[in-house]
Amino acid sequence: MHAELALTMVVLLPLAGAIINGIFGRGVETADEKSAVGKLATGVVAAAFFAAAYCFYVLLQHEGEPIRAHLYDWFTLRLGSHTIPIGVTFVMDRLSGVMTLFVTGIGTLIHVYSTGYMSEDPSYARFFTYLNLFMASMLILVLGSSMPLLFVGWEGVGLCSYLLIGFWFENPNYAAAGKKAFIMNRIGDFGVIVGMFILMMATGSLEFSGINAAAQSGALKGTFELPRPEMLGSAAGLVLVLLGLGVVAFLRKKVNLSPLAWLVAAAVLGGALYVLFVVSPTVSIATAACLFLFLGCTGKSAQIPLFVWLPDAMAGPTPVSALIHAATMVTAGVYLCCRLSPVFMQSPTALMIISVVGALTALLAATIALVQNHMKRILAYSTVSQLGFMFAAVGAGAFTAGFFHVFTHAFFKACLFLGAGAVMHAVHAHGDADVRLLGGMRKHLPVVRWTFLLSCLAIAGFPLTSGFFSKDEILLGVVNAQGIEGYSPEVSWFVFGVLVLAATMTAFYMFRLYFLTFAGEYRSAKAHGSDEAGHDDHGHGEHGYAEHPHPPEPAIAWPLRILGVGAILAGLVNIEPILHVLHIHPEGEWGNWWGHWLGPVVASAGEGLENGWIYAAIGGTAAMAVGIGLAYSMYGSGTRMPAENPGAFHQLLLNKWKVDELYEAVVVWPMRWVAEFAAAVDKYFVDMILAKATATAVEIGGFLFTRVQNGVVYAYGTVMALGVLGVGAWFFLPHPALTVEKLEGETASLRAAVGLGYAYRWDGDGDGEFDSEEFEGSNTLERTYAAGERKAFVARLGGTLVGAVGGADVDITLPTDGSAVTLRDSELGALWAKSSADGSAPVPPVLRVDGDEVVVRPNDALSGRDGNEFRLKYGESAQLGNRTLRVGALVRSSVEVQNAFGVVRRQSKDSVIFPAEAEHAEARHATVGGAL
Amino acid sequence: MSLAGTLLFYLCATIGVGSAVATVTLRSPLRAAVALLLHIVALAGLYLTLSAHFLAALQLLVYAGAVVVLFVFTIMLIGPDAEVPPNARTFGVRALGVAVVALLTAAAVSTVVRISPQTPTLAGCTAEQGAECGQFGGVGALGRVLYTDSVILFELVSVLLLVAVIGAVAVARGRTTKEAEAAKARRLAREAAEAEEEAAARKLSAEVAAHGGH
């Protein structure tokens, strides 16, 4: 009970903080007020951390039995007869427990850090509102028990990310970066929604537990039908049009892109079309669901092809980069994959695609990071690269390894970002810091230097640091992926090689960054006032930073110290593989706490290669050593600078492989043309023709009608008199409004309307002669008809329609001249026509009048006999299948009404009569055919 | 009804319709007012045939003594302008209005005439009706009703008349020369203040436009 309450508080506390700061934080200016805002925001997150710690303690006590806190029922989906209830339920199990702990823990540290880092900002309260809202959304994402709830958190963190990237929205570039992140994420969200629905349709559940259980019992084995080849033409045409628009844009010098890039784009698109329509592979439900979910992950976790937003996201304040774009939100994709690991294990194809994409992302981002010159930008590409590592592991089925890297990466990357922030804070750099203007920070900022160094070691994979454990786990997992059925060894080795290469680059660029920032002398102190850095292509235009960096305040230093220690020690929760290799077998399970802990909730691939650890260990350590060694030899002295005039390839890397430009040409420009076309349609068709024409019509009408408002009072009076005349005209004619009030058997009560000066005369039997020549009757008439007064026979079909539920009565008036009436399907029932045994169109029943009798020739298919006509007298009935046929008589009564003006009007009313009750005794049950 | 009563009805009816025609057709409003006076007197006579003695007296007091006099006062106050010169501009609308009303009236009158034979005729008091019958429509009988069952309505009508008097004074009193001057001064001051405000707003928007786009 307490645990459930605490679990609810984990989510609600940050939300409450966001609401309070959001409502009451307006106009916060003084240091005291800011302090209160900061304390509240930090306090709620710290409280959430302690509540999470308590829950985790309970979780440990109960051997990982999940804690469920059900808040309320949200809504219920209906899938045919199957209902899917969706509740707002938070679940802390082994996986979400770990994630919650480090999200709230690191979140608390970053909040503390922010109170110092943001102290000068005028929008202090807004910042903490967003930050708390982010924490709440992230915790909903992590703790949500079902896909929809996760999606709420998924969207919530996306929103907060957008808000915080554009936090300094006065700068249009920053606002644009926010939009870019949001749009990229929206593309991914589309994938998540589609994936979610595929899983829902296939497993009938939206709860993670239900989906995973169904996946393991083979619910995702079915296959999808891919688009048919006939669709190739239209799809290819669409792509060609878009490409053509891009070419036009290129020719008009709107886009700066080399022909090679066009080739790449065309090849990728063509390849996709080829695979989709020509190869047209059979895709299992599992593969489709996983690939759509992975599309969502590429958006949220910045993988190829949607990774380009993350480096731009560094426009936000540095604590945001640390918390959202390094430690927590961007790992949500990995978390989702781990959460649904049994689903992903169902599809080796999807796994291979995921790990290849992950590895390529790791390599691509690492190559870009090699040459960048801005601290946060390097760290951003490093984050993309590390996320690639995680996905490579997830794709190899090594979910625990991938998630372990999430865990360790959170520590050292948060520490690195906060360190970069501390440097920027110290030298008063805004937005980002150019390393070419830094250097020598080890003397000015010793605390930052040491924690930064520890984190660099960790990310490079220095032995016994946290990154060493997690990176080796990943490499081991990738090698072991060969053990998964259907997983190609070549892919496994390819991914392994790419990852080792990326790891080498990681070590290199991280230490390049470290040496450029901390080694040597502080260059801005010397360059102060000179114009040396004026040609900076990123447009900051800084002419150097503050001359004397000031040391970090405690609120900045302490989170750094804690995270720095964490970066070194976090790996110890998974030390077992090392001990295993060293043939040390500790008592209990403390050594491999991580693997044992997550084992029950996360799928695992098992061991695919004997002694795979050798490859992993050698690859990882060698990469680390080579990378650090190269960096030290090039930049260790602290005097060498990045090349002033980079070569072509170097320049391509500086330009980030021109991916942004490629997207600009292939996606943005065609879209813009479509948008411009739409705008033109809006402007010239909607505005000019539709809107203007409507407006003109209204204007003309208005002009005409204002003529009526002539201000002449007797004109208004005349219009009123005309109205009176209109109403009076209705009174000028009598209105009989004859109704049959009651009809029982052969007795009917008729009523005509009353009115001013009305007089009535009736013709009860409908023979055209009035009962009285004078207008002296009353307005009601009660009459019992005789059978001889009938105008015609009426066949009434009652009972149930054939092949349908229920059925209304149908009256068919039979012609008096004896011609035949054929019953229609709609009168008998929709399925009647299909009721013949041999499938041939059956002969429909036919009715006709012969003297005082109705002759019925029933449907042969129903009766199974031929030519068995029978006759029904007035009031008799018979069965036609489920339908009852009854013969009645049509009778008529008329009334004439005269009003005060002497005007006379006549109205007739027909009724269908049947003999009173007695008919059942005489009814001849001519049952025909079998009941359907 | 006695022969005298019948004669009185036809006399009053003839005078009533004739004076009504004169009221709506005479060009001079003063003459129309006199025709109206005649009409009202004729109706008072009709009320007598209907045993509404008190109402007949009231008709003469209120309509002839107050309303028509009020009309005459107004006509005198306005002077020769009270007669509107002929103008054919809106003849069509007016002709249409008269035609519509004539149609409606003709229909209504024909209806009434058609049902007229079925309606009851007047009879004098019979012995069975007793002494009460002669009291019908007298001051005593109507006064009793007015001050018992309908006393609230009666008081409400007095309030209505008071309101009408105050309203009439408020609408028609006009201004003294002094008051008119004071009102003119107030209006000029308000216009000056508005002009000043507008100038300030124009200046502000000009400044915003000059510094826009930062």
Added chain:
Amino acid sequence: MISLGHYLALATLIFGLGAAGFLSRRNVLIQLMSIELMLNAVNVVLVAFNRFHPENHAGQLFAFFVIAVAAAEAAVGLSIVISLFRLKKTVESDRADLLKH
């Protein structure tokens, strides 16, 4: 003999004359007089019906109130005419058209 129908026919005729006058005259004063004619016609109907249903005085009472209201209406109406005359120097109803369109 004089029946209820006679009174009703007479009242209808006077009402029609009043309505026609209101719709055909441009002089506000005469339009007001036309209104008085219509009110009077209504009074005749009320009093006549009361005479043929003499159980109570409802019709005469109603006519009494109509006379009172007509007096009030005449007072206010004529004061408006005076205002209009002050403003426009005319009693032509066509000229009181500031609120049109």
